[in-house]
Amino acid sequence: MSIVKAKDLTFEYIRRDEEGNVDGITTAIDNVSLDIKEGQFIAILGHNGSGKSTFAKHINAILHPTEGTVWVDGMDTSDDANVWNIRHEAGMVFQNPDNQIIGQVVEEDVGFGPENMGVPTEEIWQRVEESLKAVGMYEYRKKSPNRLSGGQKQRVSIAGVLAMHPKCIVFDEPTAMLDPNGRKEVIRAARALNDVEGITVILITHYMEEIIHADKVFVMDKGKIAMEGTPREVFSKVDELKALRLDVPQVTLLAYELKKRGVNLPDGILTKEELVKALGL
Amino acid sequence: MSIILDHVSYVYDADTNMPVKALDDVNLVINDGEFIGLIGHTGSGKSTLVQHLNGLMKATSGTIYYNGEDIYDNDYNKKELRSKVGLVFQYPEHQLFEVDVFTDVCFGPKNLGWDDKKVQLKAYEALKMVGIEDEYFYQSPFDLSGGQKRRVAIAGVLAMSPEVLVLDEPTAGLDPKGRDELLNKISELRRTTGMTVVLVSHSMEDVANYVDRIVVMNKGRIMYDDVPSEVFKNYKELEEVGLAAPQVTYIMHALNDAGLKVDCDVTTINEAANEIVKALKGRK
Amino acid sequence: MLRDITLGQYYQSDSVIHRLDPRVKLLGTVAFVVSLFLSDYFLGYLVAILFLAICVELSTVPFKFIVKGMKTIVFLLIITVVCNLLFTTGTTVVSFWKVTITVEGIRMAFMMALRLSLLILGSSIMTLTTTPNNLTDGMESVMSPLKKIRVPVHEISMMMSIALRFIPILLEETDKIMKAQIARGADFETGGLIKRAKALIPLLVPLFISAFRRANDLALAMEARCYRGGEHRTKMKPLKYRKRDGIAYGILVIYIAAVIIVGKFGIPVGGFVW
Structure with a gap:
């Protein structure tokens, strides 16, 4: 079943100068159509300014299409009557860990979403406990978020979304401000949600190594979908990725260089084990 | 011309029952013209260390010599040290404040008391060095893209004509394109000016291709200090402290x-x- | 360091005082503050001191920790004492140069210092034993009758709790920007008033921009988590009165009565009734 579907989605915003006069129109998303199935792990790649974050905000009904339609679980995001239902089915984790935690104690923050949804008190506690356990932050439930590392804060944010029992979580560059350890923590948590809880994950990032396990990858450029396919299919096209100035995993790049030097290798090698095997060692 | 750190330690909350040793007996020599990568995960002490290099933080014990002079001497000119050792903080675009790009870059050199002509010349040179074109000079810094903002902020430090440039996580939050552009720019800058550059990062990958020497920090101590290929031989140990070759x-x-x-x-x-x-x- | 500010900080423990309903503590603090103005004589204060001492003891917060938070108001205290000493007219005790110190002055200075210290100590007991969130919940509940006259009670308490959450973050940020500008040769310490005020621009502009950016991000994050004001909201930690809260209210009433009664008696010392 389709959880997020976009048809001919276009989003434009009007730029204004200091006096408020119209300066021009920017097309952030340009005629995008895609269909994401329930339970998938989807990655959306692209540069800053490629339109990927703007797209993400459509899934949560924070932005509405200028043209075209976005459906979340069959609900049209342009219909105001659907807004709250959409927001509780499609949760969102943002980039800056400090700017999305509302509570001053970890457990209170996780309870914020359910509180807003009018969940009864006892069930809130149950959900908070489950969510914190799912991201491995249960032992920190009484701590102040200010005392946590970046990766831990993001895991709290994930738990906060999880407690709303969404069908789908959009991660908008959740690791951009983290160090390598924090990045691993967050990606591990996201993958666990997908594997164990069956929640659809839409991961927006510019780190290649985070998307190797995705079911499907969309590469965005200038508001359009420039490439789509499985990670292997996408990474097979090293030249195209390079033209978009995106990173390619180092192994894939090495295999690509070896091929150029006449070594016989298949396209889209993603791990060092695959390389060792492909070289017949 | 060098920076020498001699048994430098720094302790946070020394007067409480929970003192934290951010730096623990650090000995380090930074020679003139070197390109150094300072690597460590969050909390390893690397950011604390670089704030010592220009005297922003004062060591709890130990001495730092800049060009042979003890920077903790009472009559040592701290302000001059801060111009000689230019420190670019994490997310430096967060310190931009002026109405236009050019004026913002002038802030540093102006504080040094130089005359207007010199200030403007240095600001102009600095902006050129980081690759900001004339058309952006009179725009508000807040209208630029993320990568451009960051380069303007770096120019703000370069305009003070430092002999040593220290950059704390200069690529944090940039996309691959912005990251590569910036690192190439820094590398080019070093080639052309011969400036000493210290690049602080938590990513080996980023710095490996650029620097001549890598200093790895862990728990406030220097763990390795060698050419990249030698440091990477210890990839298993690096893994244990949360770093990766x-x-x-x-x-x-x-x-x-x-x-x-x-x-x-x-x-x-x-x-x-x-x-x-x-x-x-x-x-x- | 800026992050060391302890005024109003929560001290984690599990005492009787910690477990009291925040509404009891809020109303109790108000009652305590009022009680400080009910008696004219020292004996009344003695009751207040005794009451406070018992509360401190019950709260299990180390006295040293409470006093540490008072450091910030020492200056205020000194000014109060000096002003009262110098500007109260009455029977002269000593007189030198142009300064006259009177018995009334000494009495006033002493009383005011005592009143102020008790006031701060009393309210810090509340903040030390109540998590800020609990406190804002309590306030929301205590002020809820005001909803009838269209005071946005929920919004006010939400604003307060967000402010409390972001103060440490913004302080840290201030520290960082300040250092960054010092690295660019900025000077925040020397020069006259105007020069210093001007020197703050490179600090304040980035700080405001950052605060607005954070506010914007936070608003988005709250909306994404279905926040739409106080309507339809349930509470994770609803306030519920327990037996101990009833007892606490009882004790408060007894205390107020004691202050009023005892406060009517003065002790004559040094030609004056204390």
């Missing part, structure tokens, strides 16, 4: 373990490809 190192070791005799010291993709081709030919 570049992917290439792992690949080469995996190939070696699988029976292909390759030199595991290579650090770039190109070297690795050449090395593998050579080894494959040797087998045939």
Whole structure:
């Protein structure tokens, strides 16, 4: 079943100068159509300014299409009557860990979403406990978020979304401000949600190594979908990725260089084990 | 011309029952014209260390010499030190405040008391160095893209004509394109000016291709201090302290373990490809 | 360091005082503050001191920790004492140069210092034993009758709790920007008033921009988590009165009565009734 579907989605915003006069129109998303199935792990790649974050905000009904339609679980995001239902089915984790935690104690923050949804008190506690356990932050439930590392804060944010029992979580560059350890923590948590809880994950990032396990990858450029396919299919096209100035995993790049030097290798090698095997060692 | 850190320690909350040793007996010599990568994970003490280099933080014990002079001497000119050792903080675009790009870059040199002509000349040179074109000079810094903002902020420090440039996580939050552009720019800058550059990062991958020497910090101490290929030989130990050697190192070791005799010291993709081709030919 | 500010900080423990309903503590603090103005004589204060001492003891917060938070108001205290000493007219005790110190002055200075210290100590007991969130919940509940006259009670308490959450973050940020500008040769310490005020621009502009950016991000994050004001909301930690809260209210009433009664008696010492 389709959880997020976009048809001919276009989003434009009007730029204004200091006096408020119209300066021009920017097309952030340009005629995008895609269909994401329930339970998938989807990655959306692209540069800053490629339109990927703007797209993400459509899934949560924070932005509405200028043209075209976005459906979340069959609900049209342009219909105001659907807004709250959409927001509780499609949760969102943002980039800056400090700017999305509302509570001053970890457990209170996780309870914020359910509180807003009018969940009864006892069930809130149950959900908070489950969510914190799912991201491995249960032992920190009484701590102040200010005392946590970046990766831990993001895991709290994930738990906060999880407690709303969404069908789908959009991660908008959740690791951009983290160090390598924090990045691993967050990606591990996201993958666990997908594997164990069956929640659809839409991961927006510019780190290649985070998307190797995705079911499907969309590469965005200038508001359009420039490439789509499985990670292997996408990474097979090293030249195209390079033209978009995106990173390619180092192994894939090495295999690509070896091929150029006449070594016989298949396209889209993603791990060092695959390389060792492909070289017949 | 060098910076020498002699048994430098720094303790947070020394007067409480929970003192934290941010720096623990650090000895380090930064020679003139070197390009150094200072690596460590969050909380390893690397940011604390760089704030000592220009006297922003004062060591709890130990001494720091800049060009042979003790910077903790009472009559030492701290302000001059701060202009000689230019420190670019994390997310430096967060300190931009002026109405236009050019005026913002002038802020640093103006504080040094230079005359207007020199200030403007230095600001102009600095903006050119980081690759900001004239058309942006009179725009508000807040209208620029993320990567541009960051370069303007770096120019703000460069305009003070530092002899040593220290950059704390200069690529944090940039996308791959912005990251590569910035690192290439810094590398080019160093080539053309001969400036000493210290690049602070938590990513080996980012710095491996650029620097001549890597200093690894862990728990406030210096763990390794050597040329990149030597440091990466300790990839297993690096892993244990939450750091990772570049992917290439792992690949080469995996190939070696699988029976292909390759030199595991290579650090770039190109070297690795050449090395593998050579080894494959040797087998045939 | 800026992050060391302890005024109003929560001290984690599990005492009787910690477990009291925040509404009891809020109303109790108000009652305590009022009680400080009910008695004219020292004996009344003695009751207040005794009451406070018992509360401190029950709260299990180390006295040293409470006093540490008072450091910030020492200056205020000194000014109060000096002003009262110098500007109260009455029977002269000593007189030198142009300064006259009177018995009334000494009495006033002493009383005011005592009143102020008790006031701060009393309210810090509340903040030390109540998590800020609990406190804002309590306030929301205590002020809820005001909803009838269209005071946005929920919004006010939400604003307060967000402010409390972001103060440490913004302080840290201030520290960082300040250092960054010092690295660019900025000077925040020397020069006259105007020069110093001007020197703050490179600090304040980035700080405001950052605060607005954070506010914007936070608003988005709250909306994404279905926040739409106080309507339809349930509470994770609803306030519920327990037996101990009833007892606490009882004790408060007894205390107020004691202050009023005891406060009517003065002790004559040094030609004056204390």
